[in-house]
Amino acid sequence: MLRKTLGASFIVIVLLGITFLFLPDYSQNAFLHLTANIDDYEIFENRTVAASNPQPWAISPGYNQYEMGQAYQEILESYETTAFLIVKDTAIFYEKYFLGYDEEAISNSFSAAKSIVSLLIGIAIDEGKIKSVFEPVSEYLESFKEGDKSEVTIKDVLTMSSGIDWNEAYMSPFSKTTEAYYGHNLKKLVDELKMDGEPAQEFAYKSINTQILAEILEAATGQSVSDYATNRLWRKIGAEHDALWSLDRAGGMEKAFCCFNSTARDFARIGQLVLNNGEWNGEQVVPAEYIQVATQAAKLFSSEKEIPYYGYQWWILNYEGKQIPYARGILGQYVFVLKDKNAVVVRLGKSRSKLYTDNHPDDVYEYVEAAYELLK
Structure with a gap:
């Protein structure tokens, strides 16, 4: 037997x-x-986003003098938080690390990278490399020149309303999103895209939209996305550590829809830049007008609909009447901009709530509430 x-x-x-x-x-x-995790840069090829002008954060006089309540601490632990950081008035006010991570540990941004790509689009527009968000994608990508795709504009892609056919499935080993994450030819995926609707009609979150933006950046600037980010963003905001942008293969294309790997302190700089309306130490890095539009509810031109929770690759949380723009990754990578407190909150970790309220994971509300308690 x-x-x-x-x-x-x-x-x-x-x-x-x-x-x-x-x-x-x-x-x-x-x-x-089996599953994506925050250390996946170790299994991918990467391109460096170099830091060459480090400007360490000041430390607040109230640094770590206040502790969040037990209930909030339990929430941080339950979602496997690795970092919780608050920058207030351009100084580190609160900072805690968990699970063996520290201020020098880098972590995958996952989809929070989409918000960084959006800022790069704003910079390219300011430089005249891209004329405006109303340009058709076909001005930059050959595969969009014919058929229904020729009607898609940069704004449609920025607002996740492109009408492109894409299976945004994370758990299936056979989905297009899985192919984008683990595959080796992102440009081929973009070239083969089809439409399943009309642009500017409906919001539909699809990661390939951000990958299209990355290809537009590459075509418009003549640089890799990482090199452009290095020269036009990362060095200008005083990043202390080199970041890594994971690629589809050696010498290949950035996984722009995800996979920007950095520290909590340097992720906070992205939030601070938005808080400053695109300015850093007297230099306008991203146009203020672009920041304002990118972080407010998007309006879809064709359907005249408003997306109250999304702008240009930035999420928008309505919290007690406050409009809080934030970057968001699938395992709870968050960068919140609290304008009324002149503060930025970064939360990194290994999981997030599977329940949603008004298109936001429920743990988002807990982290924002915890930050407001600490900042009282």
Whole structure:
């Protein structure tokens, strides 16, 4: 009996192995790694976003003098928080790290990278590399020149209302999103895109929109997204550490929809730049007008609809009457801009709530509430 059982198990293992070999490489990677995590830069090729003008944060006189309540601490622990940081009046006011991470540990941004790409689009417009958000994508990408895709504008892509066909499924090893994350040819994915609706009609969150923006940046500037970010953003906001932007392959394209890897302190600079309306130490890094539009409810031109919770790749939280723009990643990577407190809040970690209220994960409200309690 035991011999028969072992024989059957061996056959199953052989069949599974054969099946695995015939899977696409991105599906094989998905099965090997099972789930995405904040240290995935270690399994990808990366391009450096160099820091060459470090400007360390000042430390607030009230640094870590206040502690959040037990209930908030339990929430941080329950979602496997790795960093919780508050910058108030351009100085670090509160800072805690967990699970072996510290102020020098880098973490995957996941979709919070989308908000960084949006800022780069604003910079490229200011430099005249891109004329405006109303330009058609076809001005930059050959694959958009014919058919229904020719009607898609940069604004449609920025506001997740492009009408492009895309399967935004994170758990399936066979989805297009999985192929984008674990695959090796992002430009081919963009070239092969089809439409499943009209642009500027409906909000539909699809990561490929940000990848399109990255290709536009590359075409408009003649630089890789990482090099452009280095020269036009990262060095100008005084980042203390080099960041890593993960690529689809060696020498390839940035996974712009995700995978910007940095420290909590340097992620806070992105929030501070938005808080400053695009200005840093007297230099206008991103146009103030662009920041204002990017972080307010988007209006879809064709349908005249408003998206109250989304701008140009920035989420917008209505919290007790306050409009709080924030960057957001799938495992709870958040950068909140609290304008009324002149503060920025960064939360990094390994999970987030699966429940949503008004299109925001429920833990978002907990972190913002905790920050306001500390800032009283």
